[in-house]
Amino acid sequence: FLTEYFPPETNAAASRVFERARLWAGQGHDVTVITTVPNFPEGRIHPDYRNRWRQEEVRDNVHVVRVKSFVHPNRGRIRRTLDQASFMPGALLAALRLARPDVVVATSPTLFAAASACLTGLARRIPFVLEVGDLGSASIHAVGAVRARRLLGAVERLEAFLCRRAARVIVQTSRMKQAVVDAGWAEEEKVAVITNGVDVDRFRDVAEAYTPHRRTGRFVVGYIGTIGLAHGLDVVLEAAAHLSDSTIEFHLVGTGAARAGLETAARNRGLTNVHFGGPYPRHRITEAWASVNLALVSLKDHPTFSTVVPSKIFEAMACGVPVLLAAPEGEAAALVRRHDIGTVIPPGDAPALVDAVKRLAADPDRLHRQSENARRAVVQYDRPAQAAEYLGVLRAALHASDASRARAAR
Incomplete structure (x- = not known):
């Protein structure tokens, strides 16, 4: 699971990923999270960590691999983009060094984490599943973080490409699913709605x-x-x-x-x-x-x-x-x-x-x-029920990938 946000960070994406991952690990699944050193959103590294090329820990039975990145507060368009983009090479290298998993997942935002997961899936020949926390290009436009049309268009094209490449796309609401389907980014049967929730x-x-x-x-x-x-x-x-x-x-x-x-x-x-x-x-x-x-x-x-x-x-x-x-x-x-x-x-x-x-x-x-x-x-909306539903989507992605390989081998 590739994500730029993970505890001890406390934002919604960090909590969502961790709470599901520890539930899966508690059920006996091997779960590895590849992430950065905790620093969001202030851009200050948590006192228990250093920004090293690679450091590992186990948190509630979840194997956590942290990779080095450029650290900057969550403000300023150029430097914050560099912060997010710098996660890609370390995350991809870490993913390729691990034992081959059954599936690779990423949560967006950010699209850089999602792109790393997509490349991992291609390189390891495993299904890539994309969780869309929000529609990146639309959200960037909504808050005025980027006004250049060409740049917004590039973000949207990347978002569309990742959705099309994913074996499954997971969104949090029915309206978000409809937006993805209407945009032609994914077929309706490939998009699963798993509502946000809480422990x-x-x-x-x-x-x-x-x-x-x-x-x-x-x-x-x-x-x-x-x-x-x-x-x-x-x-x-x-x-x-x-x-x-x-x-x-x-x-x-x-x-x-x-x-x-x-x-x-x-x-x-x-x-x-x-x-x-x-x-x-x-x-x-x-x-x-x-x-x-x-x-x-x-x-x-x-x-x-x-x-x-x-x-x-x-x-x-x-x-x-x-x-x-x-x-x-x-x-x-x-x-x-x-x-x-x-x-x-x-x-x-x-x-x-x-x-x-x-x-x-x-x-x-x-x-x-x-x-x-x-x-x-x-x-x-309790997290255990969500985690079980999410696991079902991952199994469906794996089954579809196996079936596709079997057809190709005939």
Whole structure:
């Protein structure tokens, strides 16, 4: 499994890969993850590691091979691209030096990791499976990270090529599958939908302790996760300014490309009801969830983000924390309404955010109902069930590859 993100990094891709990999390894499968030295998103290497050409460890029965790469914070178009691209040669070399596996998998983002896995599959004559966390070219365009049409076109062509070369493509939502199929990148039968999820047991204690008003006199709206360009969190500062004379606080916990600018803006505006914290190591993230009354999940107003369901929603559900979703109408909004686990408002709408927070803070019965709904619904998205479904897709890819070889040998 090739990925640039892996614990002790705490972003969604790192958690998703690790939680499934350890479940597979616990069932007796041989699982190797090829990754970089942990540094995302600050571009600072974790104190327990060095940026060496190759280092190995075992984490929960998962064999982890870390390769050297150029390390840079998650900002700045050219250097961040060099950071991601530099993973390719080390990852490919490491994959070719391992005993021949049955299948090679990559999660995208980034496309460089996916390209390395594709080349590994070709060189080792094994099936390559691509997991699409988000549609890279569309997401890059949505956040304005790249504006040059030719460069965006090149990214899209690479994405299409990888999907076509993959034995199976795994996406997280039905809309994302439809986008891949409609673009002609993969046949419908080759694309599997495996919804994002969460390790429910990890958050059980937080869920059992949840009450709509945990801190005396204060109502805390928490955003917990990567504070990036896609999340449109400027709206929090606007809302906080309108709520400065109330008992409502906003806690933004995490790090990312947008955090420094938001901190500076909050300080310049004298917003004493906006607090920044973290990032927390993986084993302490429950502390952040235990401190909030309402989970804010925010995405920019762009059609691309109608196809995704942020992992924060599933963590909030596991913690029994009601969700306030500020995002385009789409998969995430449908999930929140289907399970009645929160409230949906338009993205980037400060007055709507102010109104929703005030209404929810004054309605503990509604919050309690949504908390109970979340705890009941989250069992559908527990990680072990996902891991089993994912393993079924890998077996199908292997079976299809074996069948293809048998036909070619006749």
